[in-house]
Amino acid sequence: MERQPSYGELAMLSDMFEKQCEDKGIVWTDLEVKDEAYLDFCSQWIQGEDNPEVLLCNYGYELKKAA
Secondary structure (H helix, E strand, O other), rough: OOOOHHHHHHHHHHHHHHHHHHOOEEEEEEEHHHHHHHHHHHHHHHOOOOOOOOOOOOOOOOOOOOO
């Protein structure tokens, strides 16, 4: 079942994406890679996944070290 997200749902997805990135310590070094990850995140939700995950490739980001 494919969903058609509303503007409110897109805002919710953006917040979820940013929170997951923060929780995982992801610092984006390439905005194109971030955009691709965000589009994939939204696509997962549109395809019916209630809890999409930020999927990373091996480039375009760094992980913050724990303090």
